[in-house]
Amino acid sequence: MGTFPGPQEPLPSRLQRGTGHNIRASNPPIPMPASIWVFDPRLTREEATALLCSLSERGLQAEIREIPSGLVAVVEEAPPDLRPPPGVLRSSTVDLPPGLSRRRFLDAFASSLAAGVLLSGAGGAALFASPPTPRRDDVEEVVVGTAAEIRARGSKRFRFGREPCVVVAAGDRFHALSTVCSHLGCLVRWTPGSSQLECPCHRAVFDLEGNVLEGPPPRPLRTYPVKVDGGRVVVGRRTAP
């Protein structure tokens, strides 16, 4: 087999390129010890790989590279007590400048991918396990706010269970309506200027009783009974469907 440079001599450029270390790093290099093992040239790549099994058990990284005279392994961050396995003719320790090898990049990429999948799974599981908001049918009544507050604002949006709704003060009465358009489910808006509810999707217009004044909706808006109880506006469950 050919000659192999000792620790003090520069590494062959092919080896440097092969390990992927960025030798042109602009930061002052922090030396990283690495062991270079030269295998018996009679070994095949599979046999050399098998010899490196014990390394991965210790959590060490090794890469096998072909050089003209056979195979070498570069063991990154080799601890001082690391003994080369049988089948290694010669070993030497060198200080490699730090950098991001392909292996490290792939490790980091795979780890962050796995962490992302696990984290989003855990987040989804937490959402699933938290008790759901009750449906419209499970709610008896909702206290929207004080009568004075709603009169001052003119209207107030709220949710009856999951259903987005609005309560509107008109004269001395309050009207509570679902804001889900009966046409395709867009959210209608209360427009104080015209005293109507308008759907932005298909220009449907409803009055305060929920009746369709204009546009394609097949049914009126869903309305809810409202009562004022001790100055609070309370929206109750709808009796008719």
Next chain:
Amino acid sequence: MIGSALRAWMSRPTAPRESLLRDLGRLAVLLFGVEVVTGSLLALYYEPVPEAAYRSVGTITGTVTLGWLVRSLHHVTGHALLVVVALFLARAFLLRSFLRPAGRRAWVLAVGLLFLAIAFLMTGSALPWDQEAYWRTVITANLVSGIPLLGGWLADVFRGGPEVSGTTLVRLFALHGLVFPWLAFGGLLLARRFRRQGGMP
């Protein structure tokens, strides 16, 4: 420590150009893990009572946040698991790995796991307890009662009585959520050992 263990696991050497089909077993383990996680989540809401079972499944898909996703995942992964185990067996059959001395019991184990996957699907599809589930359970019980000698007794054990009833639903749930998962877990541990001994294809 976790980091170095993970790194060791990720950088373990493999033969070059290894067939992806070698990973069917690992894929089955991964899918089983998904089933365990999603199944445990579904069990948070499912009620194995005839009056409440169908409604609770509706609650999961309709009301619970991401419930539709968890239930679909559980459903689809269950079927995918059956496909993967079947592919695994087909590969073992074509490679004739059961002819090796260590491969014989591995083959038997793999066939057992295939039947277990089918049993998972049969019990799981009955849990919503709608008309289809009820009649399917009746048919399953009749199938079981056709087994020679022990069939009648086994069918009674499966039904929890002479008729398919609410007791049957509780038993289906216990089989699907407790008994079969532990069986599968043990089977997969055994499969790992067989694989290390070179038996598993």
